[in-house]
Structure formats: C-alpha cells, structure tokens
Amino acid sequence: MTTSPRPVVVSRRYAWVVFALSFGLLLSDYMSRQVLNAVFPLLKAEWQLSDAQLGSLSGIVALMVGVLTFPLSLLADRWGRVKSLVLAAVVWSLATLGCAVSASYGQMFLGRFMVGVGEAAYGSVGIAVVLSVFPVTLRATLSGAFIAGGAFGSVLGVSIGGVVAEHLGWRWTFAVMGIFGLVLAAVYRVVVTEKRLGRAGTGGGDRAPVARRELVRVLVPRLFSSVSVRCAYVGSGLQMFIAMALLAWMPSFLDRYYGMPPAKAGLAAGVFALITGIGMIGGGIVTDRVSRRLAARKWTVAIVCSAGSLVLLTAGFQLPAGALQLVLIGAGTLLSNATAGPAASMVTALTPAAVAATAMATLTLANSLLGLAPGPAVTGLLADRVGLLGALQLVPLAAVGAAAAFAVGRRTYERDVLRLGLRTATTGGPSAAAPTTHTEAQT
Incomplete structure (x- = not known):
C-alpha cells in the first residue's frame, strides 16, 4: 500500500554534513580505483608487464562492481546502510594499502580484486543515504552531483597519483589513497550514525518481506x-x-x-x-x-x-x-x-x-x-x-x-x-x- 514519504528528521545543516562526507567517500572510491592508471608506465617497466596485464588490473575493479552491486546493496538494506558504507570504505582502503606493498602482478591483482569488492555497492547505497535526509525537491540536483563526483574523483586519482609517483614512487600513490580513505571512514563512522539519520536513513529491515518478494516477482521482469x-x-x-x-x-x-x-x-x-x-x-x-x-x-x-x-x-x-x-x-x-x-x-x-x-x-x-x-x-x-x-x-x-x-x-x-x-x-x-x-x- 502506498503511503506518504516519511518526513526528513535531521536538520538542514546535518543533512549537508552527511552529503559532504558521503561525497568525500565517493571521491576516495574513484581515487583508489583510478590511481592505478597514473602508474601504468612504472609498473610496466618494473614488473615487465604486458598491456593486457595492465588492463586487467584496471578492469577487475569494474567487473567486481558490476557483479556484486545487487547482492551487496540488498545486504546493506537489511544490515544497515551506514554500517555498510563504513565497512565498504575500510575494505577498499585496506585493499589499496595492500596494493602499495604488492611484490608481483598476482598480489596486485588480488588487491585490486578486493578494491572492487569494497566499492561494489557504494554508489547505490551512498546516494540512498544522501537522498533519505533531503527534501524530494533536491533529489535530481543531488543525484547529478553524486554522479559527477565519480569524474572528479578520477581526476584527483590520476593527477595526484602521477605527482606522488614521480616524487615518492608508485607505492606511495596507493598508500596515500588508502590512508585518505581510512581517515574519511573513521570520520564518517563518528559523525554519521543511523540513530541521528532516523529510520529514513537506515534502510533497515522494517519492510514486509512478502510484499518485497511480490514486488520483485511482478515488476523486475519489466x-x-x-x-x-x-x-x-x-x-x-x-x-x-x-x-x-x-x-x-x-x-x-x-x-x-x-x-x-x-x-x-x-x-x-x-x-x-x-x-x-x-x-x-x-x-x-x-x-x-x-x-x-x-x-x-x-x-x-x-x-x-x-x-x-x-x-x-x-x-x-x-x-x-x-x-x-x-x-x-x-x-x-x-x-x-x-x-x-x-x-x-x-x-x-x-x-x-x-x-x-x-x-x-x-x-x-x-x-x-x-x-x-x-x-x-x-x-x-x-x-x-x-x-x-x-x-x-x-x-x-x-x-x-x-x-x-x-x-x-x-x-x-x-x-x-x-x-x-x-x-x-x-x-x-x-x-x-x-x-x-x-x-x-x-x-
């Protein structure tokens, strides 16, 4: 049965804090994903990698994001969106730090694999948290800003990564991105809580499972x-x-x-x-x-x-x-x-x-x-x-x-x-x- 939307239960100032921190994690997401591209020449020279191997290190992240988006988004809805976002950020940040200490192509591939696992559901769950604390009239604007954040994170990842690699070496490019993500995750965990967001922001488990299954059965084929x-x-x-x-x-x-x-x-x-x-x-x-x-x-x-x-x-x-x-x-x-x-x-x-x-x-x-x-x-x-x-x-x-x-x-x-x-x-x-x-x- 259709009911009216729940009112936003947080202050306007806190809502923008939630947006800023969620946007910051989105930047970290894409910075960790794209920083690899800035050090392709260095990895190719040091490990004697083929271009196919270099491409696979980039492609595996997107592949895991595509494959795991649905199941991890569903888990986030049931377990709690805020907790899921923090855990995801910790996973991709630790995986990026793992890339920094990789000694071979195989180890780097495993690290990039885990980066993709961590980032898989961030886009869908992050925007759900943001939209839950803002009026409906701002949803299009916020969604557009969130999408554009991926491009800006890519810019920062490639640009900063190239500068850091030239001065400190390619390992520090991954280390910087990983540390940045962990710091943001810690701040997010302290500032953004499901209690402060209210039930509109939790995404958690008060939905009728029978109604959800019926909705999926009837409408998903469309x-x-x-x-x-x-x-x-x-x-x-x-x-x-x-x-x-x-x-x-x-x-x-x-x-x-x-x-x-x-x-x-x-x-x-x-x-x-x-x-x-x-x-x-x-x-x-x-x-x-x-x-x-x-x-x-x-x-x-x-x-x-x-x-x-x-x-x-x-x-x-x-x-x-x-x-x-x-x-x-x-x-x-x-x-x-x-x-x-x-x-x-x-x-x-x-x-x-x-x-x-x-x-x-x-x-x-x-x-x-x-x-x-x-x-x-x-x-x-x-x-x-x-x-x-x-x-x-x-x-x-x-x-x-x-x-x-x-x-x-x-x-x-x-x-x-x-x-x-x-x-x-x-x-x-x-x-x-x-x-x-x-x-x-x-x-």
Whole structure:
C-alpha cells in the first residue's frame, strides 16, 4: 500500500554534513580505483608487464562492481546502510594499502580484486543515504552531483597519483589513497550514525518481506520487457567502453607518444577525465532541454553523441602527435560518455517507478559488464598486438554499435512507452495508467 514519504528528521545543516562526507567517500572510491592508471608506465617497466596485464588490473575493479552491486546493496538494506558504507570504505582502503606493498602482478591483482569488492555497492547505497535526509525537491540536483563526483574523483586519482609517483614512487600513490580513505571512514563512522539519520536513513529491515518478494516477482521482469530499454542498456555500456578505455590508457598514451613524465602525464590525463565529467553533465542538461516537448529526442541526443565521438576520436588518433590531435581527442572525450544522462532518462521512462532504483542498478550493471570492465582490458590486449596507438584507433569503433542500438531504441520507443502505459510518448510525462508517486514512498 502506498503511503506518504516519511518526513526528513535531521536538520538542514546535518543533512549537508552527511552529503559532504558521503561525497568525500565517493571521491576516495574513484581515487583508489583510478590511481592505478597514473602508474601504468612504472609498473610496466618494473614488473615487465604486458598491456593486457595492465588492463586487467584496471578492469577487475569494474567487473567486481558490476557483479556484486545487487547482492551487496540488498545486504546493506537489511544490515544497515551506514554500517555498510563504513565497512565498504575500510575494505577498499585496506585493499589499496595492500596494493602499495604488492611484490608481483598476482598480489596486485588480488588487491585490486578486493578494491572492487569494497566499492561494489557504494554508489547505490551512498546516494540512498544522501537522498533519505533531503527534501524530494533536491533529489535530481543531488543525484547529478553524486554522479559527477565519480569524474572528479578520477581526476584527483590520476593527477595526484602521477605527482606522488614521480616524487615518492608508485607505492606511495596507493598508500596515500588508502590512508585518505581510512581517515574519511573513521570520520564518517563518528559523525554519521543511523540513530541521528532516523529510520529514513537506515534502510533497515522494517519492510514486509512478502510484499518485497511480490514486488520483485511482478515488476523486475519489466526491466527488460521492451526493445527500447534493452537498447538503452547496450548503447550506454558500449559508450562507457570508449570512455573507460580512454581514462585508463591516456596517461600511458601521453607517456609513450608525447614523452611526458608520470607527474605531467597524470595531470594532463586528469584534464581529459574532467572533460569526460563535463560531458556527462552537459549531455544530461541538453537532453532535458530538447526533450521537454518530444521525449524521443533524448535518443537523438545519444545518437549524435555516439556518432560525434566516433568521428572525432577516430580522426584524432589518426593524426601525428601535436596540438591538433589533442584537441580532437579532447572533443571526442567530451562526447564519449555524454550519453550517460540520456540513457538514464530513457531507462527511467521505460521502467515502472516502483523499481526505479533497481532499473538504475541494471543500467550500472550493463555499464560495468560492457564498458567499465572490458574497456581497459580489451584495449590492453589489442595494444600487445598492434601497439597502444593502434588499439586506441580501434576503440572508437564501439560507438558504431552504440549508435545503432540507440537508433533501434528510438524507432521502438514511442510504441513501447504506450504499450507499457508508463509515459506519454510526446511529452514524457506520466500517463493516466501510471501512478506518479515514486516508490521510495511505498515502503
């Protein structure tokens, strides 16, 4: 039975403290994840690693995030979200410290594996805690800021990692990130408590298990019940493949083809990571504006971004090293993951409100299995065979599949939304058949 949402039971000031600390842990999450990319050249030289091995060290984190997001998020709901967040931060921070003392590729791989285990559910559980203490009117803004935090954490991880590696060695890059995460986890444990958050923030066990099982049984199959939503998952994941390949290998590209030392390459690669984040935010803003009157235009935005990234990146990596090449690569990077906002909007419009969070988790899973995990690893495999530049020349071809998926999704979109009775096909607003109340109010 639908009831009204529980009122926020914390002060506005404390709510912003919760946001700041949760955002800080998100930065730590991505800093620990992406710092590896800044020291690729150093690891390759010291341990004589192949590019495929380097790519696997990056890809294993994303793979574990994709595989474990669902079960660990469910456990967090039952055990307590705040306790789960603190434990997750401790796990990924200790694992990052373990990477600092690794003596071989195998030990480093195990450390990165555990980083992925720790980070698996942070995104979904962290945003749930944040949204639980703010008014509904701020949810879109806070969600957007949280997503962008991943890009900013990547910038900091690559940039700071490169500087620390040049002055103190690559082991200290992992040590600094691990210590930062442990300090934040300790502060979070003291300041943010489930008692102070109130029951709205705990996510804990007062939900009727029978009602939850019935909701899952009836509505979860609708996460895949239309051609359009499946196309959104595939298109988003393929574009993520390009963005993550660039993020992982840009420091090595700048080191090998521009002769940049690790510190300078890390800072320059950080700029490209920042451009990716700007593209994500910009893509969402443009989508909201152009699809106000005709919801199907969000698909057009995604198609344009996919095609643009294909043309710009292909042209850029074909040019000789120089300013023009970097400009074209930067422009392509801007569009490479600008499809994230349109894809999330598509999935939201094509799935029942009662499983909106699960739909976003499904999109995250698609992004992980199609993009975050294979992007760096496949690029490394290709680099061993055709060189890193040759591999990066092939990576943008994933946009062909993404654009095709978005094009197919656009063709079936209006028919699917009308058939499912979720939204009107022209405005994207709620249809008469669909309740407008968001399901977070149902529990």
